[in-house]
Amino acid sequence: MPILRLGDVLVTGLLDELDDRSAMAFVDELTERITREAATGVLIDISRLEIIDSFVARTLSELTTTARLLGARVIVAGMRPPVAITLVELGLKLHGVETALNAEAGMAALGWYRTRSSREGSRGDDAS
Numbered sequence: 001m002p003i004l005r006l007g008d009v010l011v012t013g014l015l016d017e018l019d020d021r022s023a024m025a026f027v028d029e030l031t032e033r034i035t036r037e038a039a040t041g042v043l044i045d046i047s048r049l050e051i052i053d054s055f056v057a058r059t060l061s062e063l064t065t066t067a068r069l070l071g072a073r074v075i076v077a078g079m080r081p082p083v084a085i086t087l088v089e090l091g092l093k094l095h096g097v098e099t100a101l102n103a104e105a106g107m108a109a110l111g112w113y114r115t116r117s118s119r120e121g122s123r124g125d126d127a128s
Helices: 019-034 054-069 082-091 103-109 118-126
Strands: 005-006 009-013 041-045 075-079 098-100
Touching: 005 019, 009 019, 009 103, 019 054, 041 054, 041 103, 054 075, 075 103, 098 103
Parallel strands: 009 041, 041 075, 075 098
Antiparallel strands: 005 009
């Protein structure tokens, strides 16, 4: 799974099918990158996940705790309604995991804001 760096924030996502081995490799790589790149924030986009099991839920929770110990804030973005419903029905809790409706909202929570393009800015100038 690719992990992109935007300033001091790492951005990544989870794919549809995440087996236990892939999940552990993902955690190892992400925690290594947090340390190596002194990341202060991590955005994990899970909008492609259609189902979640207890192992993946526990992995996200543990990853968040580990990242916090390393000085990074983690936001999980894009949770689909069926995933949220499954977590509730199974009684699974993502302790300490911050969530955002989508990746843009998650990035804003981490201090990144969408800027207006120069084209949008020039419209206001033309109206004067």
